[in-house]
Amino acid sequence: MSSMSTVTVTVTPSAAGSARTVGTVGARPRVGALTAESVFIGRSFRHSVRDVESMLMSVMLPVMLMLMFTWIFGNAIDPSGGYVDYVVPGIILLCAGFGASSTAVSVSRDMTTGVIDRFRTMPIRSGAVLTGHVVASLVRNLFATAVVIGVGLLVGFRPSATPLEWLAVFGIVALYILAITYLFAAIGLAAGTPEAASGYGFILLFLPYISSAFVPVSTMPDWLQPIAENQPITPVIETIRALLTDAPLGDEGWWALGWCVAIIAVAAIWGAWLFSRKAGRR
Amino acid sequence: MPLAIEAHGLRKRFGRTDVLAGLDLAVPAGTIFALLGPNGAGKTTTINILTTLVRPDEGAVSVAGHDVLTRPDEVRRRISLTGQSAAVDEVLTGTENLVMLGRLSGLSARDAGARAAELLERFDLTDAAGRRVGTYSGGMRRRLDLALSLVVAVPVIFLDEPTTGLDTRSRQELWAVIRSLADDGATVFLTTQYLEEADRLADRIAVLDRGRIAAEGTADELKARIGGEVVELRDESGAVLAELPTDGTVHGLRAAVDQLDRLPAAAAAGATVAIRRPSLDDVFLAITGRDAASGTGTDIGTGTEPETTPELQEAK
Numbered sequence: 001m002s003s004m005s006t007v008t009v010t011v012t013p014s015a016a017g018s019a020r021t022v023g024t025v026g027a028r029p030r031v032g033a034l035t036a037e038s039v040f041i042g043r044s045f046r047h048s049v050r051d052v053e054s055m056l057m058s059v060m061l062p063v064m065l066m067l068m069f070t071w072i073f074g075n076a077i078d079p080s081g082g083y084v085d086y087v088v089p090g091i092i093l094l095c096a097g098f099g100a101s102s103t104a105v106s107v108s109r110d111m112t113t114g115v116i117d118r119f120r121t122m123p124i125r126s127g128a129v130l131t132g133h134v135v136a137s138l139v140r141n142l143f144a145t146a147v148v149i150g151v152g153l154l155v156g157f158r159p160s161a162t163p164l165e166w167l168a169v170f171g172i173v174a175l176y177i178l179a180i181t182y183l184f185a186a187i188g189l190a191a192g193t194p195e196a197a198s199g200y201g202f203i204l205l206f207l208p209y210i211s212s213a214f215v216p217v218s219t220m221p222d223w224l225q226p227i228a229e230n231q232p233i234t235p236v237i238e239t240i241r242a243l244l245t246d247a248p249l250g251d252e253g254w255w256a257l258g259w260c261v262a263i264i265a266v267a268a269i270w271g272a273w274l275f276s277r278k279a280g281r282r
Numbered sequence: 283m284p285l286a287i288e289a290h291g292l293r294k295r296f297g298r299t300d301v302l303a304g305l306d307l308a309v310p311a312g313t314i315f316a317l318l319g320p321n322g323a324g325k326t327t328t329i330n331i332l333t334t335l336v337r338p339d340e341g342a343v344s345v346a347g348h349d350v351l352t353r354p355d356e357v358r359r360r361i362s363l364t365g366q367s368a369a370v371d372e373v374l375t376g377t378e379n380l381v382m383l384g385r386l387s388g389l390s391a392r393d394a395g396a397r398a399a400e401l402l403e404r405f406d407l408t409d410a411a412g413r414r415v416g417t418y419s420g421g422m423r424r425r426l427d428l429a430l431s432l433v434v435a436v437p438v439i440f441l442d443e444p445t446t447g448l449d450t451r452s453r454q455e456l457w458a459v460i461r462s463l464a465d466d467g468a469t470v471f472l473t474t475q476y477l478e479e480a481d482r483l484a485d486r487i488a489v490l491d492r493g494r495i496a497a498e499g500t501a502d503e504l505k506a507r508i509g510g511e512v513v514e515l516r517d518e519s520g521a522v523l524a525e526l527p528t529d530g531t532v533h534g535l536r537a538a539v540d541q542l543d544r545l546p547a548a549a550a551a552g553a554t555v556a557i558r559r560p561s562l563d564d565v566f567l568a569i570t571g572r573d574a575a576s577g578t579g580t581d582i583g584t585g586t587e588p589e590t591t592p593e594l595q596e597a598k
Contacts, residue, residue: 025435025467027346027359029388039385047373050414114369118430121333123358124386279335 028123036124040132047106048136054102059144062095063151069214070155077215085159088152089240090213092173093233095148097208099141100181101201106133107188108197111278120279127275130185137181138174145173159244169243172256176236179260180204182267189274213237232259285344286311286438286469287332292341294327294493301327302338303493309486311437314460314470316480318565319490325473326366328490329442332471333363346438346469362431363440368423369430372416376407376426379415380433387434394433401429405459421452428459439463441472445479457483477565481505489569497569505530507568511557513538515545518552527564 048055066087074083110116110129119126149157161169184201191197210224211217211233217225228234235255242249287309294302301324309315319325330336332345334354343350346360371379377398384394402408405425410418415426424444431439441460445453460483464470474480480487481501488498497504510530515523526541528534535557542548542555560568 025437028434028436030359031386031388035388036386039382043371043374043382046378050373114365114367115371117333117335117365118363118369118383119386120335121358121361121363122386123355 031124036126036128037131040128041135042132044106044132044136045139048140051102055140058095058099058102058140059147061098062091062144062148065094066091066148066152067155084152084156085245086241087214088149088157088159089237089244090208090211091148091152092145092240093176093213093237094205094208095144096141096173096177097180097205099144100137100177100184101198101205103133103137103181104184104188104191104197104201105194107185108191108194111189112193116278127272130271130275134178134181134185137184138177141177141181142170142174145177160246161244165243169240172236172239172243172253172260175257175260179263179267182264182271186267186271186274189271189278207231207233208237211237212241232256232263235259284311284347285309286313287315287345287471289332289343290341292328292331292338292343294324294331294336294338296327301493302331305341305490305493306495307488309469309471311469312464312467313485314464314472314483316484316487317471317473317490318475318477318480318487319473320475323490324493325490326442329363329365329440329471329473333361333440334358335363346436360436361438361440362434362436364427364431364442364444366442366446368420368427370415370418370423370426373414375412375414376402376418377411379426379430383430383433389434397433401432405429421448424448424452424456428456432463435466435468437467438469438471441470443473443475446475453479477560489565491570504565505560510534510560512560512564513542514556514558515542515548516554516556517547517550523547523553527560527568 069077069087069091070084074087075081077083078086107130110133116126116129119129183204187200187204188194188197191200208214210228211231212228213233217228217234220228235252236259238247238252239249239256241247242252285308287307289305289307292302292305292307293300305324305328307328317325317328327336331338331343332350334350334357337351345357348356348360350357371382374382377395380398380401381391381394384397385391387394389397399408399411402411405428407422407426407429410422415423418426424447428441428444431441444460445456448456457479460470460472464485470483472479472483484501486499487501487504489496489504497507499507510528513526513528513535515525517523524542524545524547526538528538539555547553548555
């Protein structure tokens with residue numbers, strides 16, 4: 001290679017004779033440490049705000065489900081009228097899932113349209129594209145969650161949480177959103193097309209139904225109980241429920257933390273592997 | 283003359299297919315270089331290796347004075363890639379796309395904005411600057427795509443089939459832009475399926491066949507090997523009955539017509555002759571001694587739709 005390393009490219013000022021460096025042939029200036037991250041986060045925010053339909057869906061669907069469960073099924077499930085207190089924590093997680101699922105589509109779209117190859121051939125951390133999608137999803141979903149809690153309060157949800165417990169709820173909800181977003185981002189990387197990414201994501205959205213989100217696990221058939229009891233969403237829901245109401249927390253909090261951290265770790269490693277493997281391929 | 287791109291013995295295998303089988307390249311700085319070949323010849327794989335996207339299995343490669351394999355970031359500071367499909371963000375507006383690329387290229391927000399306005403003007407997109415790219419036509423997307431590659435005037439510009447899918451007018455506009463890039467001092471490396479495009483633009487042309495350079499030289503040098511115009515005999519329905527290569531001279535043409543005279547079909551009612559430029563098929567026949575490997579993508583200059591190349595399908 002030594003014979004090839006002495007090549008220099010003649011730098012000729014452009015015909016326009018511009019004094020600014022951008023119009024003249026030369027290397028790109030070096031970018032600041034977090035420039036790529038901040039640019040891509042801004043990009044993903046714009047995407048979120050402009051995709052009005054997804055935004056509406058990710059707020060409206062959980063709200064409709066909550067109204068349906070409290071007004072239509074609620075009295076049948078719990079004639080005492082306290083069902084709203086039970087179901088709101090479940091709806092919060094359902095909402096996070098809906099909102100994060102669009103991350104799979106966004107990531108897949110970037111990977112399949114060739115946009116990613118342009119970023120990969122620039123002197124930036126191209127993985128920052130994914131950081132942008134993840135941060136946007138986190139903010140989007142926290143907003144949607146706030147709306148859901150607000151509507152919950154309107155229809156009679158009466159949490160007994162202290163400010164410190166509210167902070168803990170915020171923390172665990174944010175961690176859960178991060179975990180499910182990372183998972184959806186990895187699915188977006190694995191899927192061949194945005195449509196497939198959307199399809200795979202749909203399967204994940206069924207998980208909350210097989211948990212203690214809507215009815216206690218003890219009311220389910222015997223064979224389903226171990227699955228519902230031991231899947232990651234149940235401890236997260238139980239933790240939020242215990243913090244918001246007076247239910248006992250037990251060790252559910254630790255299980256919830258453990259599950260979320262484990263999902264983030266697995267999704268991040270899987271995602272990083274997929275991301276590097278797919279360079280130059282569509 | 284210094285070299286902007288230099289490659290020795292590049293090999294790349296996808297599955298059981300040798301996409302590149304010992305490719306050598308030497309592109310002088312400040313020139314336009316065309317890599318000509320049919321679908322599946324390995325054009326995109328070559329570009330992917332030169333632009334740091336894919337590592338070759340074997341071989342040495344240097345771009346803009348830096349080793350692609352050991353110093354990819356130094357190479358990335360000095361290149362831009364315009365791929366086969368328009369790499370534009372459809373949700374953002376034209377201006378936002380350009381400003382984003384400017385910021386990612388290390389420009390301040392103000393400089394990025396000024397550069398965006400300049401490029402929109404140059405590519406005749408000022409009126410559409412504030413519209414989402416999703417509403418753009420194919421030609422507008424292509425122009426924006428190229429503008430994005432020029433946000434910073436890097437020394438080496440890679441264009442993978444830049445005019446595939448464009449109409450004749452858009453294609454000619456793009457050719458003018460590509461020439462102006464070389465005039466500004468950049469090296470342009472482009473791939474194409476169109477002989478005419480290589481002929482009109484490139485200082486040097488390399489013909490890629492089965493992952494190797496089958497021939498390389500100026501357009502004139504290659505044409506001397508290919509021969510001149512081709513005389514075609516067609517029947518009433520337009521089907522080609524005979525194709526005779528000529529050396530482009532009056533004498534050669536007369537000899538070809540004499541040869542046609544001996545064919546009974548030439549005397550049939552409705553039979554017509556036409557003289558056409560050599561096609562990529564003719565180039566391949568002349569250089570490799572056989573037909574271009576693929577039946578597609580050989581309509582010279584008729585603007586066929588972009589197609590997924592076999593090498594990409596192989597890569598999935």
